[in-house]
Amino acid sequence: MIVGVVVLLAVNIIFLSAASRRYSSYGIGRIAISFTAPFQEAVTDSIRFVKNIWRYYFFLVSTAKENDDIKKSLSLAREENNRYKELILSNYRLRKLLNFQKNMPHSVVAAEVVGKDSSPWYKTIIINKGKADGLVKGLPVVVPDGITGQIMDVSYQHSKVLLIIDQNSAVDALVQRTRARGIIKGESAGQCLFKYVLRKHDVKVGDTVVSSGLDGVFPKGLLIGHVSGVIRRSSGIFQEVTVSPYVDFEKLEEVLVVLTSPKKDSVSKE
Amino acid sequence: MTYFFYICVCLCLIIFQTAIMPYLPLFDRFYDLLCPFVIYLGLFRPARESIPVILIIGMIMDGILGGPFGLYVTTYVWLFIGVKWMISYLHLGNSALLALVVASGVLLENFIFIGTMAIIAPEARFPANATSIVGVQVLWAIFTGPLVLKVFDYTQKGWNRWYAGRFVKRA
Numbered sequence: 001m002i003v004g005v006v007v008l009l010a011v012n013i014i015f016l017s018a019a020s021r022r023y024s025s026y027g028i029g030r031i032a033i034s035f036t037a038p039f040q041e042a043v044t045d046s047i048r049f050v051k052n053i054w055r056y057y058f059f060l061v062s063t064a065k066e067n068d069d070i071k072k073s074l075s076l077a078r079e080e081n082n083r084y085k086e087l088i089l090s091n092y093r094l095r096k097l098l099n100f101q102k103n104m105p106h107s108v109v110a111a112e113v114v115g116k117d118s119s120p121w122y123k124t125i126i127i128n129k130g131k132a133d134g135l136v137k138g139l140p141v142v143v144p145d146g147i148t149g150q151i152m153d154v155s156y157q158h159s160k161v162l163l164i165i166d167q168n169s170a171v172d173a174l175v176q177r178t179r180a181r182g183i184i185k186g187e188s189a190g191q192c193l194f195k196y197v198l199r200k201h202d203v204k205v206g207d208t209v210v211s212s213g214l215d216g217v218f219p220k221g222l223l224i225g226h227v228s229g230v231i232r233r234s235s236g237i238f239q240e241v242t243v244s245p246y247v248d249f250e251k252l253e254e255v256l257v258v259l260t261s262p263k264k265d266s267v268s269k270e
Numbered sequence: 271m272t273y274f275f276y277i278c279v280c281l282c283l284i285i286f287q288t289a290i291m292p293y294l295p296l297f298d299r300f301y302d303l304l305c306p307f308v309i310y311l312g313l314f315r316p317a318r319e320s321i322p323v324i325l326i327i328g329m330i331m332d333g334i335l336g337g338p339f340g341l342y343v344t345t346y347v348w349l350f351i352g353v354k355w356m357i358s359y360l361h362l363g364n365s366a367l368l369a370l371v372v373a374s375g376v377l378l379e380n381f382i383f384i385g386t387m388a389i390i391a392p393e394a395r396f397p398a399n400a401t402s403i404v405g406v407q408v409l410w411a412i413f414t415g416p417l418v419l420k421v422f423d424y425t426q427k428g429w430n431r432w433y434a435g436r437f438v439k440r441a
Binding site (some may be wrong): 116117118123141153160166168185189 | 326384
């Protein structure tokens with residue numbers, strides 16, 4: 001019995017060592033693979049199928065939720081982005097105002113436009129500065145692009161501004177190139193008329209019109225607009241001049257109110 | 271409390287048309303929303319209740335908007351008188367007639383404004399776009415006027431119900 005076991009072990013070892021040298025299953029391996037592999041494949045595919053169903057269908061419940069969350073955060077990000085864009089634009093406008101303010105020889109107060117005249121016949125705006133900020137009736141209102149209007153009514157914290165495009169507005173002005181003088185009057189269509197300009201004076205389309213400072217309201221040399229039309233009739237002592245204001249009154253958001261007394265430092269410099 | 275309701279509605283309308291509507295591209299040539307409100311008061315409310323409201327809203331509008339002081343008071347009072355006169359002859363039951371009334375009111379308001387401008391500044395040129403401004407406003411009034419009147423009516427009825435339910439029963 002013992003001898004038999006020993007012999008069997010020896011034969012087994014010899015066979016294993018011989019087989020390990022040749023690395024061959026004598027075809028049995030191939031048969032086994034051919035037999036088992038399809039089942040393995042079927043089972044693996046089934047598992048994968050079930051896994052995929054779970055992953056792409058049942059798991060979509062959480063994906064849908066995730067999608068909702070992502071959409072929400074996207075809309076929040078969009079809103080934030082829009083706010084940043086607005087901040088950039090507002091920053092740009094305020095910097096422009098600030099630079100303009102620095103160059104102004106007069107003291108100014110910055111204000112925001114909080115309301116507009118709803119009537120198409122009258123052109124006024126409401127700003128968020130009033131008596132409390134030192135504003136009084138009659139003060140000029142400007143923006144870097146040019147003259148905007150004049151304070152016509154003041155409450156404690158708000159003021160009403162008559163725009164230069166209103167028919168009741170008048171600004172003493174002159175043509176920058178030729179110094180031809182006249183009065184800028186508002187028109188309902190957002191344009192201005194440059195009235196009382198003598199026929200003999202040279203005024204051309206494209207000429208810049210600035211404030212003359214002679215009305216005692218607007219400081220001298222502030223931009224008003226450019227000449228957009230000139231009609232010189234054969235009779236009469238004046239010519240008809242139309243001026244397009246530089247200020248875009250539709251997009252007015254911040255303005256500067258010029259306080260009458262010039263800044264102390266600029267007076268001392270002068 | 272009715273006056274409180276009227277003042278609240280007017281303030282909402284004034285703020286909406288001075289701070290929001292000018293920035294909306296389609297509504298920058300919309301008519302004055304207080305015009306249908308005055309018409310509503312003229313059509314559905316007693317004169318004793320309406321006149322103080324009309325005077326107050328006219329003065330508020332004169333205070334915050336351009337034009338000579340008293341222009342809006344004048345306009346609203348004449349509008350109210352016109353509506354009261356109109357309902358003594360017409361039975362305003364359907365929407366078409368309401369549209370006509372609101373459009374006429376808007377037209378009257380614009381005529382008063384243009385007339386005032388012509389009187390105050392006779393040397394000023396007649397605005398080139400005046401016809402289109404008035405035309406667009408009248409068209410808006412025709413299409414939206416009855417709806418606006420119905421909204422006022424509905425809001426007032428809702429307010430009255432709410433107020434009666436809350437305070438009158440307890441009293």
